[in-house]
Amino acid sequence: MLRVGQNSMHMLGKNSMQIYEKGLLTSRNVLAADNLTSVRGERLLFEKLNFELSNGTVLYLQGANGTGKTTLLRAICGLSKPYEGSVNWCGENINLLAEDYCKHVLYIGHLPGIKEDLTALENLQFSLALSGTKFNFTRATEVLKMLGLAKGLNLPTRMLSQGQKRRVALARLWLQDMPLWVLDEPFTALDINATNLLKQKIESFANEGGIVVMTTHQEVTMNVPKFEQLRLDA
C-alpha cells in the first residue's frame, strides 16, 4: 500500500508542478498581519501582532489551548473580523477584497466541513465546486486511494472513522490550487502514514511557492524555504 502511495505522490507532484508553472503560485504573494488584535469576550487574546509571509513560508503557530490560535487562523481567512488591525493580502485589506481573497485561501478548520450523508467523492465534488475548481473524477479517486480511503469510496462518510473523515477533508489539498493554506490542527487524528503524506505535501507546496499557516501540537520539522514559528501566549 505504501508503494502505491509513493507512486501516486510522485505523479501528483508532477501535476502540481504544472499548476505551478501556469497557475496562481507563480505570482508573488504576501500575507501580512498589521497590528492585529483579537478579543474574545472580555479577554485579550493577542495584541498588535505583526508578521509578513511571502512565497515558500510555513508559519507554525504555537501556544497552549485557549491562546487564540484558531481565532488568529479565522481572522486570516476573513471568517472573523479582528478587534483591531487588519490582515492584508498582497498589500490589500482582505475585508475589501472579500470574494477575490477567498479565491486564494484554502481553509481546513477543526470541523471537517463534510456532509455525513454524502460519500467522500460527493463531498469533494461539493468542496471543489465552492471554490470554482473543476472536479476531475479520476484524479479525486486517485487522491482518496493514495490517502488510504480506497475501501470507503462509496460509503457515506458517516461510516468512516474520525481519521478517515479528516483525510477526506485534507484531500482538497491535493485537488485545489490555492496559494495560501490555513490549516487548523491538520495532523489531528491522522496515523503515521497520513501524517507523513501530509507533511510531504506541505513541504512540496511550500517549495513550489505556497504559503502555509498552521497550528499543531505535534513537533514537526519541515524542510521548506522559510520556516517560522509564532508563539501565542497570554
Next chain:
Amino acid sequence: MSENIFEAKADIDLGTFSVLYRILARDIRVALRRQSDVTSVFFFFIIAASLFPLGSGSDPKLLNAMAPSVLWVTALLSCMLSLSRMFASDYIDGTLEQIMLSNQPIVLIVLMKVLSHWALSGLPLVFVAPLIGLQFNLSGAQLQILALSLLMGTLALSLIGSIGAALTLGIRGTGVLIAILVLPLYIPILVFGAGAVNAVSIGMNPSGALSLLGAVLAMALLFAPLASAAALKIALE
C-alpha cells in the same frame, strides 16, 4: 449509482451558475438521503389539515368558509417546522465556514439554500393542498387559486424564514425563538394568501390579493437573502 452520475458530470465548467446549481443539487441530495426530515413536514401538513373537517362536523358551508384560513395556517406552520434545519446541519459540520469562504457571492449561495428548503418543504404542499382542499368542499376555481397563492406564498415563507433561521444559528432550543421572530413577518403572507382564496369564495376577483402577495414575494426575494447572509456572517464570528 452515484458513481455513474459523477462520471457523467466529471468535467464541468464552473461558472457562477454551475456552482450555484451544485449547491442546490447537494442540498436536495442530502435531503433525499435523510428522507424523514422532508416527509415529516409533508405529513404534518396532511394530518393537521385533515383533522379540521373531522373535528368540525359535516356542514359543507362551514367547512368551505374556514378552508382558506385552515389550509394556509397549517401550511405556514409546517414550513416553520423545518426552518431551524435550514442552516443548522451546515453549521455543525463546518460546511457553512467553507460556504462563507467560497469565491461566489454569499447572498446568491444563501438564495440557493432557501430555494432548496422551499423545494423540499413548501413546494410539495402546493401539490398536495388541492387534494386536501377537496375535503373542505372547495370548488375548482378555489382550488386553483389556493395552489397559486401557496406557490408564491410558501416561497416567501422560506425566504423570510431564512432570516430567523440565520439569526438563531448556534443557539439552543431555537424552535420557539424562530417562531417569535418570523411569525409577525408572516402575517402579510397569510392575510393575502388566504385572502385570495376567500375572494374567490365570495365571488370577487382574487387578483388584488395575489398581486399584493407577489409584491411581498418580490420584496422578500430582494431583502431576505441579504439579511440572512449578514446574519450568517455574525453567527460564524
